[in-house]
Amino acid sequence: MIRSSYALKLARTKLRSKRGMLAASVIVASLLFAALIATIIVFTGAEKSAQRFIEKAGNNSYLVKTEPNIPREKILFSQRLSLAEVREIKVFEKQYYQALREKYASLKLTYNEASEVPALQPAAWADKTLPEEQRVVVNSSSPVIQAMEAQKIEAYAKTATNKLSDLRKIGNKYGASGYYITDAPSMLPQIPMMRYVQGGKEDFGVSTQKGGMFAYDVYINAIYNSAYHFSDQRLLSRYLLTTNTSDLKGIPVVVSAQEAVLLFGKNVGIGKEPVSAREKRVWLKSVQEKLKGQTYQACYRNTAEQTILEKIQRDYTEMKNNERTTGYEKPHLLYDYPTEPCGDIIVKEDSRTAAEKQADMNADDVQKKLGTYVAPRHQLVTFQIVGIKYAQPYIDYTKGLDEYVKSLLTAQNTSMTLDIPLQMYNTLPEHLKAQDIRREHSARPSRSMDANEDFAARVLEFASPEKARAFLDNETCPSSNTQCGKKFLAAPYGSNYLIVDEIGKLFTKIAAIAFPVALGLAAVIIWFTVSRIMAENRKETAVYRAMGAKRRDIAHIYVVYIMLIALRVVLVSVVVGIVIALAVDYSYGRVLTDTAAAAFGIVDRAPAVRLFNVDSPLLLVVIAAIVAISLVASMQPLVRNTMRNPIRDIRDE
Numbered sequence: 001m002i003r004s005s006y007a008l009k010l011a012r013t014k015l016r017s018k019r020g021m022l023a024a025s026v027i028v029a030s031l032l033f034a035a036l037i038a039t040i041i042v043f044t045g046a047e048k049s050a051q052r053f054i055e056k057a058g059n060n061s062y063l064v065k066t067e068p069n070i071p072r073e074k075i076l077f078s079q080r081l082s083l084a085e086v087r088e089i090k091v092f093e094k095q096y097y098q099a100l101r102e103k104y105a106s107l108k109l110t111y112n113e114a115s116e117v118p119a120l121q122p123a124a125w126a127d128k129t130l131p132e133e134q135r136v137v138v139n140s141s142s143p144v145i146q147a148m149e150a151q152k153i154e155a156y157a158k159t160a161t162n163k164l165s166d167l168r169k170i171g172n173k174y175g176a177s178g179y180y181i182t183d184a185p186s187m188l189p190q191i192p193m194m195r196y197v198q199g200g201k202e203d204f205g206v207s208t209q210k211g212g213m214f215a216y217d218v219y220i221n222a223i224y225n226s227a228y229h230f231s232d233q234r235l236l237s238r239y240l241l242t243t244n245t246s247d248l249k250g251i252p253v254v255v256s257a258q259e260a261v262l263l264f265g266k267n268v269g270i271g272k273e274p275v276s277a278r279e280k281r282v283w284l285k286s287v288q289e290k291l292k293g294q295t296y297q298a299c300y301r302n303t304a305e306q307t308i309l310e311k312i313q314r315d316y317t318e319m320k321n322n323e324r325t326t327g328y329e330k331p332h333l334l335y336d337y338p339t340e341p342c343g344d345i346i347v348k349e350d351s352r353t354a355a356e357k358q359a360d361m362n363a364d365d366v367q368k369k370l371g372t373y374v375a376p377r378h379q380l381v382t383f384q385i386v387g388i389k390y391a392q393p394y395i396d397y398t399k400g401l402d403e404y405v406k407s408l409l410t411a412q413n414t415s416m417t418l419d420i421p422l423q424m425y426n427t428l429p430e431h432l433k434a435q436d437i438r439r440e441h442s443a444r445p446s447r448s449m450d451a452n453e454d455f456a457a458r459v460l461e462f463a464s465p466e467k468a469r470a471f472l473d474n475e476t477c478p479s480s481n482t483q484c485g486k487k488f489l490a491a492p493y494g495s496n497y498l499i500v501d502e503i504g505k506l507f508t509k510i511a512a513i514a515f516p517v518a519l520g521l522a523a524v525i526i527w528f529t530v531s532r533i534m535a536e537n538r539k540e541t542a543v544y545r546a547m548g549a550k551r552r553d554i555a556h557i558y559v560v561y562i563m564l565i566a567l568r569v570v571l572v573s574v575v576v577g578i579v580i581a582l583a584v585d586y587s588y589g590r591v592l593t594d595t596a597a598a599a600f601g602i603v604d605r606a607p608a609v610r611l612f613n614v615d616s617p618l619l620l621v622v623i624a625a626i627v628a629i630s631l632v633a634s635m636q637p638l639v640r641n642t643m644r645n646p647i648r649d650i651r652d653e
Contacts, residue, residue, distance in 0.1 A: 026568050030572035033573035035580075036577070036622055037573055037622055038576075040618045041577065041616070041619070048613050061461040062463070063462075066458050066490040067455075067490075068167075069487055077138045081136065089144070092147075104370075117144070120138060163455065171471065182231045182235055183457045186230055188226065188434065189437070195298060197296070197297045210225060220256050222255070222259065222417055223263060227417040228417055229415075230422045231420070231421065241387055241388065248428060250383045252420060254385075254388070254418060257390050258273060260287060268290040277591045280594065287388055297381065299378060309337075315335075334348040336348040386421065387421070562631060563631070570623050578614075589608070590609075
């Protein structure tokens with residue numbers, strides 16, 4: 001048998017012949033494999049990078065936000081009341097006002113029936129086939145309806161099976177932990193009861209919230225709207241610029257970068273948000289550095305002061321409209337706006353008669369006896385920025401790769417309120433907490449389950465996306481599907497890690513189909529390439545036979561020859577594939593890093609997005625396939641050549 005060293009020498013000699021044709025064959029056979037290799041490297045890099053960002057955003061865990069699925073009809077009246085509900089409301093209404101009359105009588109007060117707010121009002125759109133008694137709707141402003149719905153909430157809470165304790169039992173089956181509270185009501189009132197003090201002024205002319213129909217538009221006006229909620233500090237860790245509570249000068253709050261720049265950017269030299277991802281990341285870094293610790297104030301005025309402010313506007317309008325009206329008599333008690341932010345409302349003019357003053361005093365005495373009197377009160381509240389969150393606008397992923405990446409990685413922000421870190425707030429001294437405002441505001445009748453911690457939204461931690469998905473699929477319904485029969489509504493929190501996981505699985509499924517197809521095409525190319533090479537070497541095979549070489553010796557030479565060709569195909573495929581992948585990484589890696597960093601709010605500690613990773617086992621499959629296909633493709637023509645009559649082949653040539 002021919003020695004391997006001789007076989008290698010002869011094979012290398014054959015490589016030197018017809019170099020042009022061989023090079024062309026190698027390049028053609030390598031192109032498709034190079035494309036496969038580049039695709040695998042780029043996708044593996046993208047998937048790993050996305051995973052790193054998601055793990056960073058979730059502190060190496062996978063978060064799910066849950067809230068109880070409470071059927072609306074259990075705690076609220078519907079717009080289409082049944083006849084039984086109508087009659088139930090009427091009975092309760094009668095009892096409610098009867099009890100109120102008795103209370104007035106016991107206090108020796110005069111009851112005014114005209115002050116009663118009916119619980120039901122006619123519904124013009126009601127089906128005419130219904131009994132007239134049923135053609136009504138609830139009057140949500142009626143204290144009767146408010147009291148009845150409060151009772152419905154209380155009754156539901158007693159028998160509910162979707163409390164925090166129930167959630168823990170279910171979540172623990174999937175290894176859930178955390179159960180962090182999120183979106184808990186701060187009980188700080190919104191505009192106009194709480195007005196942002198801007199430029200040392202309190203704007204009394206505006207009393208409605210800013211924002212459009214999208215959550216984003218409301219969210220980036222949350223300071224103006226005075227919209228806040230409490231969230232567990234651990235859920236905000238990636239946005240927090242400090243956790244030091246010793247130097248807090250007000251209520252800590254995580255605000256949107258967009259609104260912070262709009263309100264305070266000019267004072268510290270920060271311009272508007274740039275367009276490019278790179279500039280946006282630098283801009284966000286600047287916002288964090290320059291606005292860390294920034295304080296601002298809002299003025300709280302209770303319902304009594306709001307009533308006075310409304311009277312000021314009403315009196316001013318009335319007097320303006322009657323300037324030239326003969327015999328017009330202006331109101332006897334006139335107030336004026338405060339001269340300083342969150343200052344005292346001024347009595348501008350008091351020309352009331354003694355009888356009028358006594359009547360007003362009597363009215364106050366009545367409220368005091370009933371326990372409903374509210375003294376006018378105002379308070380200046382200070383907030384301090386401890387975190388910056390990039391508010392993610394509506395993503396139009398048709399505009400470019402960076403927008404598409406945003407849509408994959410980040411969950412759309414549906415919140416309309418700013419975050420107050422709960423643990424940081426609890427460390428504040430009492431004079432900064434605004435607890436009196438919260439108590440005063442929470443004392444008002446509520447028809448919401450939000451204030452009950454048993455029914456508050458919670459964020460659960462899972463160790464893997466598989467466990468998070470199992471919990472979501474088996475135990476909850478999507479947040480938008482309130483009609484489902486499960487106890488809880490839920491959705492991924494903080495990032496779209498399930499989408500990324502799904503894309504990874506989808507790639508695997510696609511690869512299971514596309515990869516064999518691509519390999520098949522490449523196999524055909526190599527097969528024809530190798531077959532043609534072997535066919536063109538028929539004369540050489542005949543010469544070897546004529547010189548006395550055995551068939552196995554010839555096979556040995558050509559196997560080594562084909563292996564050398566296959567290794568060249570491998571080398572070219574890998575090099576070209578790596579070059580393509582590096583080019584893609586160089587072109588898009590940095591911009592995607594900046595995009596993801598800004599979207600997640602992870603500026604300083606953001607992992608790099610690399611579209612280059614050679615860890616995939618599919619790369620070894622491709623390399624092995626090249627060698628295997630080359631060998632298999634050479635077998636048939638090699639056997640045919642060695643079995644032919646050498647004399648005939650030489651003569652034919």
